[in-house]
Amino acid sequence: MAVYKKGSKGYAIFNMKCPRCHEEDVFHTGAWSFTRPFEMKDNCDTCKLNYMPEPGFYYGSMFISYIIWAWFSIILVGALVWLRGWSVEGAFVVLIAISVVFFVWLFRVSRTMWMAINFKFDPSKIK
Ligand SMILES: [Zn+2]
Numbered sequence: 001m002a003v004y005k006k007g008s009k010g011y012a013i014f015n016m017k018c019p020r021c022h023e024e025d026v027f028h029t030g031a032w033s034f035t036r037p038f039e040m041k042d043n044c045d046t047c048k049l050n051y052m053p054e055p056g057f058y059y060g061s062m063f064i065s066y067i068i069w070a071w072f073s074i075i076l077v078g079a080l081v082w083l084r085g086w087s088v089e090g091a092f093v094v095l096i097a098i099s100v101v102f103f104v105w106l107f108r109v110s111r112t113m114w115m116a117i118n119f120k121f122d123p124s125k126i127k
Contacts, residue, residue, distance in 0.1 A: 009116040016031055016108055016112050018049055020044065020047050020049045020122050021121075021125045023126055024044045024045050026041060026051065026115070027108060046125070047126070057118075060117070060118075061110040062110070064110040065109075068110065
């Protein structure tokens with residue numbers, strides 16, 4: 001799909017690559033790694049993009065993760081309770097279990113989404 005090809009926002013977001021050159025990883029460890037889960041590189045090794053252009057830059061990514069997770073939670077619990085006939089407690093246990101597994105991934109994807117919103121892909125920056 002074109003949305004996941006190099007040069008698209010989807011490629012940078014879901015592969016967690018630098019939003020400007022799409023060459024370097026934004027995080028030190030892999031997307032599903034729980035070692036150093038919240039540590040980002042300071043800048044891109046290829047295009048030298050500063051990943052922390054100003055203090056508080058990533059506040060916007062908190063809104064992205066909140067919106068994604070709030071809607072996911074409402075839809076999941078609603079579907080389990082009303083469509084599948086589960087108890088509310090059972091639905092919340094499933095929601096919490098999924099939240100634990102996807103917490104780091106969501107944190108990282110919301111940050112790369114925020115970066116993709118704020119930085120444009122620029123192929124001329126690729127060495
Ligand atoms: Zn870069």
